[in-house]
Amino acid sequence: MSGLQSALMSRIGSYSVGVTDVLILFVAFLAFSILRRRTRGKLPPGPPGVPILGNLLDFPAEYPPDAYLDMSRKYGDVISLTVFGQTFIVLNSATAAIDILEKRSANYSDRPPSIVIEMTGWNWALVLKRYGERWRRVRREIWQQFHPNALGKHRATQLTESRRFLRRLYKDYGVVDLPMQTMELFSATNLTIVHGLPQKDMSRHFIHDLIASEEGFAEVFGPSTFIVELFPWLRHLPSWFPGMGWQKKVSGWTQESDALRDDPWIAAKNAMARGELKPSILTALMEGVSQLEGKEAETEEVIVKEITSSIYGAGTDTGAATLYSFFCAMLIHPEVQKRAQAELDAVVGPDRLPEYSDRSSLPYINAIVKEVLRWHNVSPLGASHYAMEEDEYRGWRIPKGSIITANIWGILHDPDVYPEPSVFRPERYYKDGKVVTDGLDPATIVFGFGRRICPGRYFGEDSLFINISSVLHVFDLLPALDKSGKPIPVVAKKTSGALSLLEPFEYRIKPRSETALALIPDDL
Numbered sequence: 025m026s027g028l029q030s031a032l033m034s035r036i037g038s039y040s041v042g043v044t045d046v047l048i049l050f051v052a053f054l055a056f057s058i059l060r061r062r063t064r065g066k067l068p069p070g071p072p073g074v075p076i077l078g079n080l081l082d083f084p085a086e087y088p089p090d091a092y093l094d095m096s097r098k099y100g101d102v103i104s105l106t107v108f109g110q111t112f113i114v115l116n117s118a119t120a121a122i123d124i125l126e127k128r129s130a131n132y133s134d135r136p137p138s139i140v141i142e143m144t145g146w147n148w149a150l151v152l153k154r155y156g157e158r159w160r161r162v163r164r165e166i167w168q169q170f171h172p173n174a175l176g177k178h179r180a181t182q183l184t185e186s187r188r189f190l191r192r193l194y195k196d197y198g199v200v201d202l203p204m205q206t207m208e209l210f211s212a213t214n215l216t217i218v219h220g221l222p223q224k225d226m227s228r229h230f231i232h233d234l235i236a237s238e239e240g241f242a243e244v245f246g247p248s249t250f251i252v253e254l255f256p257w258l259r260h261l262p263s264w265f266p267g268m269g270w271q272k273k274v275s276g277w278t279q280e281s282d283a284l285r286d287d288p289w290i291a292a293k294n295a296m297a298r299g300e301l302k303p304s305i306l307t308a309l310m311e312g313v314s315q316l317e318g319k320e321a322e323t324e325e326v327i328v329k330e331i332t333s334s335i336y337g338a339g340t341d342t343g344a345a346t347l348y349s350f351f352c353a354m355l356i357h358p359e360v361q362k363r364a365q366a367e368l369d370a371v372v373g374p375d376r377l378p379e380y381s382d383r384s385s386l387p388y389i390n391a392i393v394k395e396v397l398r399w400h401n402v403s404p405l406g407a408s409h410y411a412m413e414e415d416e417y418r419g420w421r422i423p424k425g426s427i428i429t430a431n432i433w434g435i436l437h438d439p440d441v442y443p444e445p446s447v448f449r450p451e452r453y454y455k456d457g458k459v460v461t462d463g464l465d466p467a468t469i470v471f472g473f474g475r476r477i478c479p480g481r482y483f484g485e486d487s488l489f490i491n492i493s494s495v496l497h498v499f500d501l502l503p504a505l506d507k508s509g510k511p512i513p514v515v516a517k518k519t520s521g522a523l524s525l526l527e528p529f530e531y532r533i534k535p536r537s538e539t540a541l542a543l544i545p546d547d548l
């Protein structure tokens with residue numbers, strides 16, 4: 025049973041008081057919905073559903089993006105599902121996602137309202153903020169730091185952290201697992217650029233905060249499925265009251281969300297007090313705060329914390345999970361690895377590591393970056409958007425308050441658009457020694473749409489470029505061997521969830537030569 029399905033079921037199951045009232049409400053509601061549907065135009069097609077429950081049982085039990093793509097073969101690229109009067113619209117083609125979420129962004133830039141988000145305080149994170157003044161302010165500040173012309177100032181840190189990553193990959197091979205290695209890389213890069221933390225304060229503690237907060241985040245990130253969303257007054261009942269067990273979960277998630285927001289901030293404040301904080305996004309923003317006093321200063325400080333934590337929260341595990349999938353792709357496709365290394369040998373040569381200035385001369389590496397983003401897209405359903413007003417698309421009605429999901433994974437794994445979608449093939453975007461996307465660039469899809477499009481997209485791609493090129497320049501990535509010395513086959517198995525990871529796989533790492541190994545600085 026899918027998260028949404030089981031949670032909605034449990035909503036029904038856990039409601040034990042006033043069943044008759046609820047039934048009357050449902051019947052009245054059903055009559056009202058049928059009448060409204062008849063008079064106000066049709067919703068986009070979708071499974072027919074059943075009385076009362078609507079499409080509750082149609083929500084996919086297994087990996088939803090694949091199931092939505094299958095559904096779209098029957099009903100078309102825009103499908104609708106309705107549960108208790110809430111319309112969910114799933115967009116399964118780039119055309120529909122761009123038409124609705126991008127071209128009509130003025131109407132679709134809100135996020136679904138959620139009492140659980142309010143209760144947990146998760147709305148400090150930009151990605152969950154409702155559309156409005158606070159969202160605009162936080163987003164503007166983040167964009168100023170990560171638009172294409174601002175990226176140059178971050179590159180020295182990205183390079184240093186990338187070199188450290190190479191060293192740890194080799195030195196800690198077999199001691200620290202690869203998912204943790206990639207998390208350390210992105211965590212350290214962000215904590216330096218965003219918070220200005222000195223090297224000695226880089227702790228796995230912040231990574232653990234991120235991992236610990238994932239369950240609660242996943243729950244609030246998808247449309248929230250708690251009974252309190254239907255009956256808001258339940259939030260005022262004590263947690264010992266029958267049926268209020270969910271409140272304990274919410275309280276745990278609140279603590280985890282607070283820790284993710286506050287821990288790097290506290291570490292930065294401590295480092296500042298010791299005079300050890302480095303110039304960073306945080307120090308630049310706090311300079312502005314230091315000119316203010318009283319309440320105004322307090323409010324501004326909260327905003328700065330929301331900015332810095334939003335970047336750390338959104339930009340660490342997404343990058344790490346994507347880079348992890350790159351390693352998997354290289355083990356499965358040694359021919360891609362060899363072709364990339366030939367390009368690196370020709371352009372960069374044996375005497376140095378790749379630099380950002382090499383990027384335009386490394387089209388095959390750039391094609392790999394695009395294919396990594398597509399092949400294992402880590403945010404398969406993106407973030408939900410919310411229709412602020414009623415709308416019409418291709419003659420269908422999109423009611424005000426509809427929750428709109430772009431099936432990013434489905435769009436990027438549609439065999440009609442990307443033949444043999446499960447095969448990792450950078451050649452999809454590589455022709456005659458150039459990157460040619462022919463309108464198929466995954467980077468225009470994976471980062472979402474419209475006014476809510478990921479503000480870290482250029483920075484994310486920059487990080488992937490430097491790390492992918494550096495790893496391939498120095499190392500051969502190989503499957504692990506079993507006891508009899510045979511390579512262990514690697515299978516890319518994805519996990520379901522708001523952030524999709526690849527399940528762990530074993531690997532070996534081998535320096536391409538002594539000269540290549542010697543390129544990794546040991547004094548960083």
Ligand code: HEM
Nearest residue numbers: 150151338339342343403406407471472473476478480484
């Ligand atoms: C491979 C890496 C990444 C992927 C696949 C990714 C994907 C996404 C997606 C799908 C969204 C939702 C867009 C929408 O609502 O339509 C998003 C939002 C966001 N991303 Fe990223 N992202 C990545 C890296 C980053 C990085 C490095 C940063 C920070 C520098 C970042 C910061 C954010 C923020 C703050 C939002 C919320 C934007 C808003 O709601 O207005 N992301 N990202």
